[in-house]
Amino acid sequence: MAERHKLDWIQALRGIAALLVVLTHARRYLLDTEWRPFVEHYIMPAAQGVDLFFLVSGFIMVYTTRSADGSLRYASSFLIKRFARVWPVYAVAVLLWIAFLAATAQPIAPLADILRSLCFLPVSTHQPPYLGLPYAIGWTLNYEFYFYVIFGLSILFGSARWIAFSTWLGLTLVLAPWLAAGYVSLLASNDYHLGSALAGQLTNPMVWEFAAGVLIGLLYQSKLSIPRSMLSDALIVACIALIVATSWRTAPNWIHGPIRWGAPLMLMFAVMALTYKNAEPRVPRFLVWLGGLSYSLYLLHYIVFSVITQLFILAGQEKLTTTWPYAILIVPVPLLVAAVSRRYIEDGLAVNVRDRLLALHARVFALPARANRQVTTKEA
Template sequence: MSTPIYAWSLIYLRPGAMGVDLFFLVSGFIMVYTTRSSDGSLKYVATFLIKRFARIWPVFAIIFAIQMIFTVTFLRESSFLVTPLKANEVFKTLFFYPVNPKDAPYFGQTFGLAWTLNFEIYFYLIFGLSMLARGQRYTALMFWIVITLVLFPIIRTGNWSLLPNYTDDMWFGYMNLMCNPIIWDFAVGMFGGFLYMSTSIKNKWFSAMLILCNIVYLICIHLIFLVSSYGLETSLSHGIFSISWPLIL
């Protein structure tokens, strides 16, 4: 870990983890864009949720099963399996429930790489349910996001955070996921969707201003990573303090 290659990897490869934020941003963006014709009916919402679940869970379940079989049969253990193969932990991982609610934002899933799907499924659920509010769906959705990411943590712990590794013992395990600040990524993605469909983005001066702000922000983020590689801890791998805004804009 003290080799020059390791130092180089921290500077130039660690920001690759921000691909997770891009994944969440795109989800928020796509949901706004593809559901712009939603009629808010129960049938539309049910169809939306079924399609979202069907696109994720079957493939995930197959890959998860293959990984467990391979691990148990050939490796006995694996870096992808971050906890022992206990039935309740496998069940929680399979249905996107935090195994270790205090280990934010990864939550100790048995299949470690699947932690992002916990948030993806949760976002699909609240986004789908918000469509039942019809014309007020985005107001309802943002109200819920603010309630869970700001108000609930303050009531429970006396404070709140914008950092995804923020961990507190909420009333029950799943609420630690619901109240995790990385969910702001989806909100930023939704903002990008609104911006894309607005007329403001077509103004060349407005676009130029966005590009300039993004360049300045990216330079600042890179400098922070350079500093952190020399011993200062940062929490910029994920969340809206990382590269979310430049990515979506």
């Protein structure tokens, strides 16, 4: 199955999701112009690339853990790999952002907030789901890593892993809000006023999008499928048209969450998964390449934008930064930085961190086996 399914279409979705977020932030250069209504209505909805990321993450975690044996060794190895995948690049991004703020004499968040964010902990419940982090782009990583933790712990329940996973979601996303606030919301912008930043994160409906990705991943592994045909391709196109239509018809009232941007994305993703499980599409190599850069592109593009804009301001060309040519031409630049980051941080630093942690992990789990052999030898 692993050889037959390359999942290039998943990589393409990752790349598209990252590029959509980049376009969303490029629009800010036109917010102080007469084009503001246009970019807010037609470009701001590209932020739903985040919702697509969350769906893909849920799906991929199911796919990559299909051989999970329920052991502590497997679960801990899974968490180490996920930590090493996301933390090094994120830590570099946070440090680069702080360095940029310091170099431009802008306010820097308190050290406690910076350290909290580096531990994937929220800072505040102000304007959920964004969590008030020192490097605002990192809010998605809080939800991402939290999902990895509960997903990894559910592996320990073996054949009952999905029951354990579902139960935890029910407790945190349904029961806890109901008991504390008297209602349950599916709006990611909702604030239950729980008085705790962490509780606000754990109960935020954004988590449902990871759960939807998990469900679609399970459907992908099931016997259910949609035969690949012109009709199925037309259905996928119709789903994409629905996404565009709902985004532009209701913008800017719609935003992140399972019943806003997330709902039509879930439908499209489910149809793609059931269609492509037996007949994967040919994906342009550029999109596969873009998917490989998606994590670095997502995390670093905002820093790249900020640095370039600051250079224009220092050069006395600030007026150019509020034009369409600037907003368009600045978009490809983060791709170069992301390619460097992929080579030296993701495939370099992050892989090194992963390998070192896995080596330590192997030694820890080898100790009981070594001790048992010694006892057996003595008894013999």
